[in-house]
Amino acid sequence: MIKLYGTSKSRSARCLWALEELGVKYEHVPVEVAQAKSPEHLKRNPNGHIPVLEDDGLTLFESMAINLYLAEKYGKTPIWPAGADQHGKVYQWSFWGMTEIEPRLMAVLINRMFLPPDQRDEKAATQALEALKAPLKVLDDTVSRHDYLLGNDFTIADLNVAGVMSFATLAKVDFSAVPKAQTWLNKCLGREANQRVRGLK
Ligand SMILES: N[C@@H](CCC(=O)N[C@@H](CS)C(=O)NCC(=O)O)C(=O)O
Structure with missing residues (x-):
C-alpha cells in the first residue's frame, strides 16, 4: 500500500493532489511540520522534511521527485504524456x-x-x-x-x-x-x- 507522510497544510499537498488526480489507493499519514525532525520521521527522511512517499519497498523524499515518480508509474496520457x-x-x-x-x-x-x-x-x-x-x-x-x-x-x-x-x-x-x-x-x-x-x- 502506498503511504504518503505529511500534513496537507505543507508541500505534501502537491503529492496528495497527484495521488488524488491519479486515482491510486494510498494511506495518508498526516505528519505535522513540527514532527518532521522526530526520530521516527528522520528514519524515513534524514533531511527531516515532509513529504515522504513509501511504495512497495521504495522510500522517496522531495515533492517533485515523488510526483514525477507517481505520474510515470501510475499515470497514463495525458497526465503523464508519452515520449x-x-x-x-x-x-x-x-x-x-x-x-x-x-x-x-x-x-x-x-x-x-x-x-x-x-x-x-x-x-x-x-x-x-x-x-x-x-x-x-x-x-x-x-x-x-x-x-x-x-x-x-x-x-x-x-x-x-x-x-x-x-x-x-x-x-x-x-x-x-x-x-x-x-x-x-x-x-x-x-x-x-x-x-x-x-x-x-
Ligand atoms: N524541497 C523539499 C522541501 C520539503 C520541506 O521543506 N518541507 C517542509 C514543510 S513544507 C518541512 O518539512 N519542514 C519541517 C522542517 O524543516 O523542520 C520538497 O519539496 O519536498
Missing part, C-alpha cells in the same frame, strides 16, 4: 517551478508571515516579488498560447507548477499584469482532485 520530448517538457516546468518560483514565494511568506515581526525583512519580500515578475510573464505567455503548459491537456507539469504556485494567494502576489497565468492557476487549483486534498488533515 522523451514531452517528458523533457514535464521536467523543465517542474524544475522551473522549484527554482524560479518557489524560493521567491517562500521569501515573501517568510518575511511577511512566518518570521516573528521583529525578524522580518520587508526589503527581501519586495525584492522577491519583483524577481517573480519575469518568470510569471514567461508563464503568462505560455498559457496565452495554449490552455496548459504542454498544450491542450492538464499534465503533471501543470500540477507541479500550480502546486508550487498555490502559495501565491497567501503571498498576495499581484497577477494584474499576468491575467492568463492567474486564469490558468485558478483552473488548475480548482480541479476536484485538489479540492479533495483541502479536506485532508
Whole structure:
C-alpha cells in the first residue's frame, strides 16, 4: 500500500493532489511540520522534511521527485504524456517551478508571515516579488498560447507548477499584469482532485 507522510497544510499537498488526480489507493499519514525532525520521521527522511512517499519497498523524499515518480508509474496520457520530448517538457516546468518560483514565494511568506515581526525583512519580500515578475510573464505567455503548459491537456507539469504556485494567494502576489497565468492557476487549483486534498488533515 502506498503511504504518503505529511500534513496537507505543507508541500505534501502537491503529492496528495497527484495521488488524488491519479486515482491510486494510498494511506495518508498526516505528519505535522513540527514532527518532521522526530526520530521516527528522520528514519524515513534524514533531511527531516515532509513529504515522504513509501511504495512497495521504495522510500522517496522531495515533492517533485515523488510526483514525477507517481505520474510515470501510475499515470497514463495525458497526465503523464508519452515520449522523451514531452517528458523533457514535464521536467523543465517542474524544475522551473522549484527554482524560479518557489524560493521567491517562500521569501515573501517568510518575511511577511512566518518570521516573528521583529525578524522580518520587508526589503527581501519586495525584492522577491519583483524577481517573480519575469518568470510569471514567461508563464503568462505560455498559457496565452495554449490552455496548459504542454498544450491542450492538464499534465503533471501543470500540477507541479500550480502546486508550487498555490502559495501565491497567501503571498498576495499581484497577477494584474499576468491575467492568463492567474486564469490558468485558478483552473488548475480548482480541479476536484485538489479540492479533495483541502479536506485532508
Ligand atoms: N524541497 C523539499 C522541501 C520539503 C520541506 O521543506 N518541507 C517542509 C514543510 S513544507 C518541512 O518539512 N519542514 C519541517 C522542517 O524543516 O523542520 C520538497 O519539496 O519536498
